[in-house]
Amino acid sequence: MEGQASRVFLATPSRVKEGLSGMSLEVERKFICDADTLKTLEELGAVCVGQQQFLDQYFDNPQFDLTLRDMWLRKRKGCWELKCPAEETSGEQSRAAALCTRYKEIITLHEIQLRVAEVIPDVCEDRDAETASSHQDESWLSRRNLACFAEFTTVRQSFNLEEGGVQIDLDQADFGYHVGELEVVVPEGGDVQAALEKIERTAQKLGLTGDQRVEGKMTIFLKRYHPEHYAKLLSAHIL
Numbered sequence: 001m002e003g004q005a006s007r008v009f010l011a012t013p014s015r016v017k018e019g020l021s022g023m024s025l026e027v028e029r030k031f032i033c034d035a036d037t038l039k040t041l042e043e044l045g046a047v048c049v050g051q052q053q054f055l056d057q058y059f060d061n062p063q064f065d066l067t068l069r070d071m072w073l074r075k076r077k078g079c080w081e082l083k084c085p086a087e088e089t090s091g092e093q094s095r096a097a098a099l100c101t102r103y104k105e106i107i108t109l110h111e112i113q114l115r116v117a118e119v120i121p122d123v124c125e126d127r128d129a130e131t132a133s134s135h136q137d138e139s140w141l142s143r144r145n146l147a148c149f150a151e152f153t154t155v156r157q158s159f160n161l162e163e164g165g166v167q168i169d170l171d172q173a174d175f176g177y178h179v180g181e182l183e184v185v186v187p188e189g190g191d192v193q194a195a196l197e198k199i200e201r202t203a204q205k206l207g208l209t210g211d212q213r214v215e216g217k218m219t220i221f222l223k224r225y226h227p228e229h230y231a232k233l234l235s236a237h238i239l
């Protein structure tokens with residue numbers, strides 16, 4: 001299986017973690033999944049730990065002020081999430097690390113609004129209104145001219161191998177794109193290098209030998225359906 005990409009995300013991907021004040025680090029590597037992937041997982045003794053379906057809706061303003069800063073605001077399962085680039089940490093010079101990108105994932109609505117406000121000014125004078133908003137109240141979007149630019153549904157199957165800590169997700173997007181992800185969540189200040197090594201070992205077990213970056217669902221979606229937006233992100237070296 002040629003062609004894969006790794007990413008590091010500062011993240012709290014599970015809703016269960018929403019109450020925690022600390023931020024965790026999510027290390028992620030995409031890979032091409034084909035008809036043999038499930039067979040390989042089976043042969044390796046991988047355990048299916050769940051299947052889910054979710055709708056992702058991504059938001060930006062007409063100038064693409066968020067995505068041109070590599071900030072990805074989305075609504076998934078009724079909850080807001082913001083991914084933004086994280087600073088590089090030391091000791092990540094390996095080949096696996098060279099394939100990584102780093103993002104913080106913020107899931108607290110107020111924190112998301114503060115981050116968005118740093119980039120897009122509020123057209124409304126009443127700034128207090130924002131502090132009162134909820135996941136249901138979407139007036140903060142219009143105050144910043146934010147609208148949905150991409151929407152797709154994913155069916156995700158998740159697997160674990162015996163060596164703990166690496167989640168393997170096989171995603172099938174409703175616009176006909178399949179992609180796999182190897183993911184390790186590291187607590188804030190945790191050992192990123194160890195996570196990268198775990199992912200590398202899992203990648204080797206799966207036979208992922210290539211070192212080409214594999215495109216994510218959004219990249220393919222924009223390329224197909226919003227080529228102008230895609231071209232801007234490409235020339236800004238975001239994608």
Ligand code: V4E
Nearest residue numbers: 005007030072083101103214216217218219238239
């Ligand atoms: C960060 C990002 C985007 C937002 C979507 O991120 P992604 O991890 O692809 O979402 P998903 O649903 O597959 O995973 P989950 O969040 O459920 O773990 S869209 C583009 N980016 C940037 C980006 C990049 N520059 N390079 C690679 C390989 N991936 C993403």
